[in-house]
Amino acid sequence: MVTLQLHDLGASYGRRQVLSGVSTPPLSGGQLVALLGPNAAGKSTLFRRIFGLLSGSGKVCVDGADAPRPIAYMPQDNGARPVLSVYESILLARMQGRHLRVSAEDHVEVDRMLELLDIAHLRGRNVGDLSGGQRQMIGAAQALVQQPRILLMDEPTSALDLSRQIDLLTLLQRLAKEQGLLIIVAMHDIGHALRFADAAMVIDRGHMIACGPTEEIVTPELLRQVFEVEARIEPCSKGRPQLIVEGRATGSPAPEGR
Numbered sequence: 001m002v003t004l005q006l007h008d009l010g011a012s013y014g015r016r017q018v019l020s021g022v023s024t025p026p027l028s029g030g031q032l033v034a035l036l037g038p039n040a041a042g043k044s045t046l047f048r049r050i051f052g053l054l055s056g057s058g059k060v061c062v063d064g065a066d067a068p069r070p071i072a073y074m075p076q077d078n079g080a081r082p083v084l085s086v087y088e089s090i091l092l093a094r095m096q097g098r099h100l101r102v103s104a105e106d107h108v109e110v111d112r113m114l115e116l117l118d119i120a121h122l123r124g125r126n127v128g129d130l131s132g133g134q135r136q137m138i139g140a141a142q143a144l145v146q147q148p149r150i151l152l153m154d155e156p157t158s159a160l161d162l163s164r165q166i167d168l169l170t171l172l173q174r175l176a177k178e179q180g181l182l183i184i185v186a187m188h189d190i191g192h193a194l195r196f197a198d199a200a201m202v203i204d205r206g207h208m209i210a211c212g213p214t215e216e217i218v219t220p221e222l223l224r225q226v227f228e229v230e231a232r233i234e235p236c237s238k239g240r241p242q243l244i245v246e247g248r249a250t251g252s253p254a255p256e257g258r
């Protein structure tokens, strides 16, 4: 089973230090982890640092990953070329870091991904002509088709309607369990984190505040301190934890720089 552990990670843009001292316990495959934090906390920067797009201090340790590209990254903005068809853009993502010739298996995998994400009807469309939500689904397909052991997804549901948000997070939860993947999803919807994520990592102003089982980490105190809201967590009629937000915490003006 794959494991990922972060040791004292730092990252800067020019002279501006954005992440520092970010460490985690070993995070093993088979789970969906929510990466939580307010705007500008450093979530995207942490993904770029783990994926190797940014250098910096500290170490990213990956064990037991036997895939051609062990880590895949779905950025917030899908960089797919607008002139390519959906099929071509997913195939191109599949070929990154692999052999040069497209095999029958590569085509089978692209078709499988189109079915899995329920986007087969878009296969011939130009990426540039798609809606924001449709493009987001293509981004998810581009990441999954690489068959990584670790998947970093930056707000993959932000443009999706509610039923598609649930469908995608349910699918990711299932893939993590069935295939032993470690899937880390940056998200702003703490209710979704409570419902779908086995564990949560919370960062604020570039520092790791907490990392562990979601229900232990996401508490009213943390929501007040980090997210500046008064909220309760109660079981819904099906027994699942549910977030009830009362309002903004009083006496806690947003810190500068956010």
Ligand SMILES: Nc1ncnc2c1ncn2[C@@H]1O[C@H](COP(=O)(O)OP(=O)(O)OP(=O)(O)O)[C@@H](O)[C@H]1O
Residues within 6 Å of the ligand: 013, 018, 037, 038, 039, 040, 041, 042, 043, 044, 045, 046, 257
């Ligand atoms: N390319 C860049 N150059 C300079 N500063 C950057 C760059 N990208 C991000 N930053 C800064 O780094 C800090 C962290 O940004 P980052 O995008 O990692 O936050 P985030 O937690 O993903 O935010 P959000 O939830 O708003 O997407 C912010 O202050 C941001 O302005």
